[in-house]
Amino acid sequence: MTTTDVPPPPFGTPEQxxxxxxxxxxxxxxxxxxxxxxxxxxxxxxxPSGAIxxxxxxxxxxxxxxxxxxRRKHTVIMVGTGLxxxxxxxxxxxxxxxxxxxxxxxxxxxxxxxxxxxxxxxxKNYRNDGDSIFRLFYDxxxxxxxxARESNVxxxxxxxxxxxxxxxxxxxxxxxxYGGLLDTRSFGGAQVxxxxxxxxxxxxxxxxxxxxxxxxxxxxxxxxxxxxxEMLDLVVVDGRARGIVVRDMVTGEITTxxxxxxxxxxxxxxxxxxxxxxxMGCNATAIWRAHRKGALFANPCxxxxxxxxxxxxxxxxxxxxxxxxxxxxxxxxxxxxxxxDTRSPxxxxxxxxxxxxxxxxxAFGNLVPRDVASRAIKQVCDEERGVGPGGKGVYLDFSxxxxxxxxxxxxxxxxxxxxxxxxITGEDPYLVPMRIYPAIHYTMGGLWVDYQLQSTIxxxxxxxxxxxxxxxxxxxxxxxxMQGLAxxxxxxxxxxxxxxxxxxxxxxxANHPARVEAxxxxxxxxxxxxxxxxxxxxxxxxxxxxxxxxxxxGMARNEAGLxxxxxxxxxxxxxFWRNVKVPGVNEELNQNLERAGRVADFFELAELMCxxxxxxxxxxxxxxxxxxxxxxxxxxxxxxxYSYVAAWEYAGVGQPPxxxxxxxxxxxxxxxxxxxx
Numbered sequence: 001m002t003t004t005d006v007p008p009p010p011f012g013t014p015e016q017x018x019x020x021x022x023x024x025x026x027x028x029x030x031x032x033x034x035x036x037x038x039x040x041x042x043x044x045x046x047x048p049s050g051a052i053x054x055x056x057x058x059x060x061x062x063x064x065x066x067x068x069x070x071r072r073k074h075t076v077i078m079v080g081t082g083l084x085x086x087x088x089x090x091x092x093x094x095x096x097x098x099x100x101x102x103x104x105x106x107x108x109x110x111x112x113x114x115x116x117x118x119x120x121x122x123x124k125n126y127r128n129d130g131d132s133i134f135r136l137f138y139d140x141x142x143x144x145x146x147x148a149r150e151s152n153v154x155x156x157x158x159x160x161x162x163x164x165x166x167x168x169x170x171x172x173x174x175x176x177x178y179g180g181l182l183d184t185r186s187f188g189g190a191q192v193x194x195x196x197x198x199x200x201x202x203x204x205x206x207x208x209x210x211x212x213x214x215x216x217x218x219x220x221x222x223x224x225x226x227x228x229x230e231m232l233d234l235v236v237v238d239g240r241a242r243g244i245v246v247r248d249m250v251t252g253e254i255t256t257x258x259x260x261x262x263x264x265x266x267x268x269x270x271x272x273x274x275x276x277x278x279x280m281g282c283n284a285t286a287i288w289r290a291h292r293k294g295a296l297f298a299n300p301c302x303x304x305x306x307x308x309x310x311x312x313x314x315x316x317x318x319x320x321x322x323x324x325x326x327x328x329x330x331x332x333x334x335x336x337x338x339x340x341d342t343r344s345p346x347x348x349x350x351x352x353x354x355x356x357x358x359x360x361x362x363a364f365g366n367l368v369p370r371d372v373a374s375r376a377i378k379q380v381c382d383e384e385r386g387v388g389p390g391g392k393g394v395y396l397d398f399s400x401x402x403x404x405x406x407x408x409x410x411x412x413x414x415x416x417x418x419x420x421x422x423x424i425t426g427e428d429p430y431l432v433p434m435r436i437y438p439a440i441h442y443t444m445g446g447l448w449v450d451y452q453l454q455s456t457i458x459x460x461x462x463x464x465x466x467x468x469x470x471x472x473x474x475x476x477x478x479x480x481x482m483q484g485l486a487x488x489x490x491x492x493x494x495x496x497x498x499x500x501x502x503x504x505x506x507x508x509x510a511n512h513p514a515r516v517e518a519x520x521x522x523x524x525x526x527x528x529x530x531x532x533x534x535x536x537x538x539x540x541x542x543x544x545x546x547x548x549x550x551x552x553x554g555m556a557r558n559e560a561g562l563x564x565x566x567x568x569x570x571x572x573x574x575x576f577w578r579n580v581k582v583p584g585v586n587e588e589l590n591q592n593l594e595r596a597g598r599v600a601d602f603f604e605l606a607e608l609m610c611x612x613x614x615x616x617x618x619x620x621x622x623x624x625x626x627x628x629x630x631x632x633x634x635x636x637x638x639x640x641x642y643s644y645v646a647a648w649e650y651a652g653v654g655q656p657p658x659x660x661x662x663x664x665x666x667x668x669x670x671x672x673x674x675x676x677x
Contacts, residue, residue: 035566036611036648036656043296043647043662046450047151052668053133056155059451060494064501071096074500075259077244079231079286081108083203083481084464085265086210087488093217095493100257101214101223104230104249104281104594109211112267112279113484116203117417118326119185119195120167120481122160126181131192133157138669140479143189143369144444144472145621145637146671147302147645149664151451152469156479159486164196166489170209173198185329185413187477189369189676195478200324200417206481210488230594231286232522234262234293234460237514241290241460242505245522249594252586254526256519260505261459261496264290265488268443268465270303272602272609273554274546276440277309277322283598284605287447287466295455296647296660298448298468300605301613304475304622305555306441307373310424310434311393318539320439321424323396324417325477328366330401330410331434333357333377335394339384345395345433356380364676371474371622371635372676374438378555379633381437388435395433402430438555442480444471444622445612448647448662452495453487456647459503461496463487468645473621526586529596534579538592541576542599545569545606553610558626562614566607570654573603608648608657615659618642630673639671 048055066074074097078089081103089101105111125131136157141148164182168174174196175183184193198205217223228249235243235256243258269284270276291297308328310321334353341348356376358365368376377394380386387393402410407430411418418429425435446468453461453469464484471479508515548568552561576599584590619628619635620642628636649658 036615036659037651038659039649041660043448043645043660044450045149045662046452047149048451052150052154053158055151056158063494063498066497066501068096072098074098075100076496077257077259077262078102078265079244079263080111080265080267080464080466081105081214082111082113082265082267082464083207083210083484084466084488085263086111086113086207086214087485088263088265088463088492089223090210090213090217091489091493092496093220093222094213096222099217099223100226100259102226102229102231102244102246104228106227108214108225108227109207111207112282113207113481114204115277115279115322116206116481117200117322117324118187119197119202119478120163120206120485121187121194121476121478122164122196122482123157123194124161124164124182124184124196125192125194127184127193129192131194133161135192136160136194139190140470140476141472141666141669142674143476144474145635145674146472146639146643146666146669147299147620147664148470148472149451150666150668154668155491156470156483156486159490160482162490163482163485166485167206167209170213172205172209174205175199185326186367187325188328188364188367188373189476190367191364195326197326199412200326200414203481206485210485231266232289232525232597233518234290234457235508235515235518236293236457237508237512240458240503240505242508243515245518247522247526250589252588252590254519254522256515258508258515260500261461263461263463263492263496264447264466265463265484266466268446269300269602269605270440270443272546272606273440273549274543275312275317275320275550277306277320278441280319283601285598285601287462288601288605290447290455290457290460292650293457294650295457295460295462296448296649297445297608298645298647299445299473299612300609300648301553301557301616301623302444302468302473302621303440303609304370304442304444305374305438306370307377307438308396308436309439309441310421311388311437312439313389321420322439322441323421323434323436324414325370327396327414327417327434328373330405330413331366331396331398332400333366333373333394333396333436335380335385335387337385341385345387345397354380354385361676368676369474369476370441371624374555375624375633377436377438386437393435393437396436397433398429399433440550440554442475444468444473444475448645452498453491454495454499459499461492461499463492473623525597526593529580529582529593529600530584530586532577532580532582534581536575536579536581538580538582538595538599541572541580542595542602545572545599545602548572549606549609553606553613556624556626557613559614562610565610566614569603569607569610573607576600576603604653611657612646612648616642616646635674637671637673643671
């Protein structure tokens, strides 16, 4: 295979193609107190030019196609079966490609996309309230605090209108108005009603739509499904992603699968914090293994805090529960005006309540974006006006909405969410206000990809929450489902065809050194974990790491705290590899072994998250550095110095990562101080 068989990596000069993603210049040595190095190479996102409304259509026309008769000759590995992975596998199978789909769940419909509750955005403008593709584009760029690419965001808004039609055709039971039209509701960061929903089960219904399409292709033989199988490494042959190493989670068998291209659609890394709204199985191993093989990791410090979560109640919890942002349509957020007021909420008259979101942000009220609402909640709790155990909570009150609309209407809109809250807390939210507090939710960072969703490793594509591409520093509510389905149904089928048509894949035999080396590395890692036989449990390490991240790289960060975390994380990682206890053996179902491998990756990722947060001397979106805020405690960006994507190159465990930058330009939505007042 020659170096011209694959496209050049996106840094350096295009006339010097290199099969392996390495910087073309030696990074400058880091100062003693700076735990990273910088490259002067510039990342190229392969962004289209011309009028923004035509860029995606023109790029699609420029792409090469694969003849229908030739598609069966190409094999694509799909890792993950959530909305992005499930939709992509179904779409590629329908087109005639051979798809090999992997997930660690017992069924594709157990993917964490099922947990999304509130809705999916689309610029259909059925309400005739002023929405448009451009307005959705504008709200998304602004909501991301001007740290996302305009071209990607416009494509997302443009595709949104097709997603709804696709899902309706699949039978997704969206809520409908009396006359039969699809109903919508509002979400944070928008002044129009553009969020389509299925009560509080939107993610579940959308995933079932993708799942039934996937099952049809499994039955047709175009998709081969591998459940209960976890990817543990990426196989890179001559600079190109050609396969994955997997472990059968039931038998422990470790095998390698080879294909023409690999797609990772494995979700985010919020579980690095231990307590998050993610399912306990969610992890970062797939993308981190790819990162170690040369895929750059972008904006890892951009983590989203969701304001509408059931508060922490003690050390017994292993995860947190999200209450949908849609509840802020009708629920009013408030705390007592007086500090230390412990009266029950029904005993506090309206005049003694502080509806602080409505007071601070009158234009958007309770529907301000998640980062803004979360910081405001933290501020009133820091002022000792919080409610519930430890004062870490605020009220989300539906009494006014029930009086205005009736209990039946509220049940119709949010019934399953209210039932879930009551089962968890023992409190009836129809009678007493919910209590909420921010928690780790979504991650805007992820593997760096260009406009074609290709990472810095040719042949490795990344979709959905696993990539960084569309949300900047903060994701607007109801946009995760939109991105996952846009990538899966409407982007990947085009970009994969273009890659496969342009880059013939030579055979990779069973004894190829890259294949053998990757598999041996996985076996050695598994055996090392099992042989330590220390005295500390896996969860004790994970809990300590998560608390470090939450305290120092969570809802608020500062230099002193980040440096403290960066001192402690390597020590904790070294202790993990010396003293963790992983009972059992590899040759059987062993959930301890699964968790140990994932926590080991979280240690390395957590260090990179803190380095990224330390290097970015500004506040933007979910990244709030306490040293950089306005007089009224809002995020203070530094566009002159930090208007770029920070993409990090792996340099080895404990070695300073290398920072690459992709400059961001704004021709249509000009950066300004975000205001929701």
